[in-house]
Amino acid sequence: xxxxxxxxxxxxxxxxxxxxxxxxxxxxxxxxxxxxxxxxxxxxxxxxxxxxxxxxxxxxxxxxxxxxxxxxxxxxxxxxxxxxxxxxxxxxxxxxxxxxxxxxxxxxxxxxxxxxxxxxxxxxxxxxxxxxxxxxxxxxxxxxxxxxxxxxxxxxxxxxxxxxxxxxxxxxxxxxxxxxxxxxxxxxxxxxxxxxxxxxxxxxxxxxxxxxxxxxxxxxxxxxxxxxxxxxxxxxxxxxxxxxxxxxxxxxxxxxxxxxxxxxxxxxxxxxxxxxxxxxxxxxxxxxxxxxxxxxxxxxxxxxxxxxxxxxxxxxxxxxxxxxxxxxxxxxxxxxxxxxxxxxxxxxxxxxxxxxxxxxxxxxxxxxxxxxxxxxxxxxxxxxxxxxxxxxxxxxxxxxxxx
Amino acid sequence: xxxxxxxxxxxxxxxxxxxxxxxxxxxxxxxxxxxxxxxxxxxxxxxxxxxxxxxxxxxxxxxxxxxxxxxxxxxxxxxxxxxxxxxxxxxxxxxxxxxxxxxxxxxxxxxxxxxxxxxxxxxxxxxxxxxxxxxxxxxxxxxxxxxxxxxxxxxxxxxxxxxxxxxxxxxxxxxxxxxxxxxxxxxxxxxxxxxxxxxxxxxxxxxxxxxxxxxxxxxxxxxxxxxxxxxxxxxxxxxxxxxxxxxxxxxxxxxxxxxxxxxxxxxxxxxxxxxxxxxxxxxxxxxxxxxxxxxxxxxxxxxxxxxxxxxxxxxxxxxxxxxxxxxxxxxxxx
Numbered sequence: 001x002x003x004x005x006x007x008x009x010x011x012x013x014x015x016x017x018x019x020x021x022x023x024x025x026x027x028x029x030x031x032x033x034x035x036x037x038x039x040x041x042x043x044x045x046x047x048x049x050x051x052x053x054x055x056x057x058x059x060x061x062x063x064x065x066x067x068x069x070x071x072x073x074x075x076x077x078x079x080x081x082x083x084x085x086x087x088x089x090x091x092x093x094x095x096x097x098x099x100x101x102x103x104x105x106x107x108x109x110x111x112x113x114x115x116x117x118x119x120x121x122x123x124x125x126x127x128x129x130x131x132x133x134x135x136x137x138x139x140x141x142x143x144x145x146x147x148x149x150x151x152x153x154x155x156x157x158x159x160x161x162x163x164x165x166x167x168x169x170x171x172x173x174x175x176x177x178x179x180x181x182x183x184x185x186x187x188x189x190x191x192x193x194x195x196x197x198x199x200x201x202x203x204x205x206x207x208x209x210x211x212x213x214x215x216x217x218x219x220x221x222x223x224x225x226x227x228x229x230x231x232x233x234x235x236x237x238x239x240x241x242x243x244x245x246x247x248x249x250x251x252x253x254x255x256x257x258x259x260x261x262x263x264x265x266x267x268x269x270x271x272x273x274x275x276x277x278x279x280x281x282x283x284x285x286x287x288x289x290x291x292x293x294x295x296x297x298x299x300x301x302x303x304x305x306x307x308x309x310x311x312x313x314x315x316x317x318x319x320x321x322x323x324x325x326x327x328x329x330x331x332x333x334x335x336x337x338x339x340x341x342x343x344x345x346x347x348x349x350x351x352x353x354x355x356x357x358x359x360x361x362x363x364x365x366x367x368x369x370x371x372x373x374x375x376x377x378x379x380x381x382x383x384x385x386x387x388x389x390x391x392x393x394x395x396x397x398x399x400x401x402x403x
Numbered sequence: 404x405x406x407x408x409x410x411x412x413x414x415x416x417x418x419x420x421x422x423x424x425x426x427x428x429x430x431x432x433x434x435x436x437x438x439x440x441x442x443x444x445x446x447x448x449x450x451x452x453x454x455x456x457x458x459x460x461x462x463x464x465x466x467x468x469x470x471x472x473x474x475x476x477x478x479x480x481x482x483x484x485x486x487x488x489x490x491x492x493x494x495x496x497x498x499x500x501x502x503x504x505x506x507x508x509x510x511x512x513x514x515x516x517x518x519x520x521x522x523x524x525x526x527x528x529x530x531x532x533x534x535x536x537x538x539x540x541x542x543x544x545x546x547x548x549x550x551x552x553x554x555x556x557x558x559x560x561x562x563x564x565x566x567x568x569x570x571x572x573x574x575x576x577x578x579x580x581x582x583x584x585x586x587x588x589x590x591x592x593x594x595x596x597x598x599x600x601x602x603x604x605x606x607x608x609x610x611x612x613x614x615x616x617x618x619x620x621x622x623x624x625x626x627x628x629x630x631x632x633x634x635x636x637x638x639x640x641x642x643x644x645x646x647x648x649x650x651x652x653x654x655x656x657x658x659x660x661x662x663x664x665x666x667x668x669x670x671x672x673x674x675x676x677x678x679x680x681x682x683x684x685x686x687x688x689x690x691x692x693x694x695x696x697x698x699x700x701x702x703x704x705x706x707x708x709x710x711x712x713x714x715x716x717x718x719x720x721x722x723x724x725x726x727x728x729x730x731x732x733x734x735x736x737x
Binding site for chain 1 (some may be wrong): 405465467468469470472474485489490491526553556557559589592593594658678680681682683684686696699700701702703
């Protein structure tokens with residue numbers, strides 16, 4: 001490192017310390033929210049905002065420690081949808097109901113409900129959504145004479161499409177487990193949570209999970225998937241090489257596909273709702289204020305700014321964070337056609353899904369159930385365990401563990 | 404003049420309280436080493452001793468960390484009962500035990516003769532090769548495991564590609580052709596393979612450490628013994644088996660004890676290779692992985708604390724049994 005560089009780095013770090021000292025509220029989150037904040041904070045003059053960014057897992061682990069010890073958390077924290085259930089009901093966050101209730105109807109209902117604890121109070125507010133969709137390869141769909149509506153008509157027709165593709169040497173999906181996950185995530189009975197009903201009884205031995213497991217097992221046993229774990233190098237390679245015809249995910253997968261996973265496949269993709277016309281969500285983030293923050297008012301000021309209409313649109317443009325604010329869906333931006341998806345006006349579909357999803361109540365046992373169900377699915381798909389037995393085992397464990 | 408006036412009060416005052424000054428001086432002398440040690444004592448107390456006691460306390464409480472310290476609730480032995488009747492605990496303990504065996508036994512079976520070979524090769528080669536074998540040990544476990552994860556990958560991993568090359572090569576097909584029925588092998592996807600895949604990484608990483616211990620051990624054996632054996636007509640194998648091996652006993656004992664303790668605590672390698680416990684976790688998850696999951700994913704600190712005490716007892720029992728059976732001979736009769 002040259003002397004000049006060294007000087008530059010030390011000046012930079014001094015500058016960082018300086019800005020951290022000057023900031024009167026701090027935002028704790030994970031990337032890409034740093035890009036979004038850097039872009040929008042110029043318009044927020046009421047307070048000086050500092051940032052503490054960690055990667056997704058690290059951020060949530062840090063937050064757990066902060067809440068455990070009652071110190072060190074930022075004034076505003078970003079929480080992933082998957083964690084929100086186990087976090088908000090435990091008393092560590094400020095009740096935002098009085099501030100949020102008057103504007104709550106401007107945001108997607110289901111996401112608003114997800115930010116509420118069992119006592120009905122609002123502890124976290126949605127800042128971006130993950131409308132659940134199916135990405136598919138157009139060159140394996142209409143270019144080969146298949147009709148999208150027929151394929152997506154039901155889960156059975158979707159599997160039938162997979163069987164025909166297999167004959168042609170194309171795999172339906174990278175990992176069969178995604179089929180099961182999509183099914184149980186997207187077919188939640190009204191009033192129930194993902195894994196628990198309103199009274200907290202486990203639902204995992206019910207028909208929704210059985211059917212989900214059966215679908216995934218058909219995909220695996222008939223060789224329609226590659227049995228490659230998601231988010232691994234081989235999975236990305238599968239997309240680059242065009243081995244998989246479909247992938248269900250949050251709308252946000254588009255950004256990943258387009259920017260780094262498979263940029264060369266532009267124009268070959270399309271997006272659809274899930275089979276059987278299911279509306280569901282896959283991911284999304286929330287904002288909350290830890291009780292330990294000393295400046296609740298200022299923190300709420302920042303949240304209010306971040307969820308305001310124009311900033312929500314800016315987030316969509318800057319980091320492809322899908323707005324929770326439903327009035328933004330009328331903006332011209334939503335009608336833009338997307339080249340990567342062969343000119344499809346995909347954002348209109350995302351908006352339609354976001355407005356039609358039913359609320360799914362979070363439960364403090366969601367994390368436990370999720371990993372136990374994941375293990376059960378693995379045992380069924382990889383080790384050939386009987387579905388009923390695997391689910392019964394999982395339920396027994398969930399009962400023991402959710403205390 | 405001024406010097407004299409300065410001296411006088413000094414002698415006077417020291418004459419007045421000779422004991423007190425002396426005592427202060429002695430106290431200062433005695434306490435000096437503790438002042439020098441204090442940074443270590445404070446750090447060790449905070450991060451070494453306090454957590455042990457806190458864990459004992461924690462294992463009798465139910466605590467969700469997200470709810471804050473004040474939410475701790477005394478539950479008596481509930482965490483222990485819950486854990487000991489948990490089929491997952493026994494499954495993960497079995498996994499840990501098997502992986503400890505699969506990786507531990509080959510480590511020593513390879514390291515012992517390898518150390519002896521290095522000794523035969525002479526000083527220069529020995530220094531270079533020991534360093535090379537030791538290198539995996541000082542490399543970050545996470546980095547090593549990630550590289551192996553890539554090597555194990557199903558479609559593009561070097562291991563499966565090499566096997567496919569062997570199975571289809573014109574020279575090797577007659578011997579390896581049967582592999583085609585099995586390929587591609589899911590080294591880190593399949594529950595039937597994961598324990599071997601993890602064990603191999605552990606073996607590869609720690610075999611060098613044992614080689615170093617054993618070469619050091621062999622260096623303590625006097626050359627005269629080997630010479631005498633040679634004169635008596637012993638060949639290299641006999642010198643290894645009848646001279647080197649018996650004298651290495653204390654070193655073997657030490658190295659095996661470390662292996663038992665280290666392998667029972669296995670965490671990083673299985674965690675990375677099962678992709679954060681998301682694949683092949685039924686057979687690939689160790690107790691340490693499981694207690695981490697309970698603590699940080701399931702947010703049940705009390706139960707995790709109870710499991711870590713159970714693990715502590717298990718390691719204690721294994722080490723104790725080993726001492727009981729091999730201790731006397733292992734320590735050379737002392």
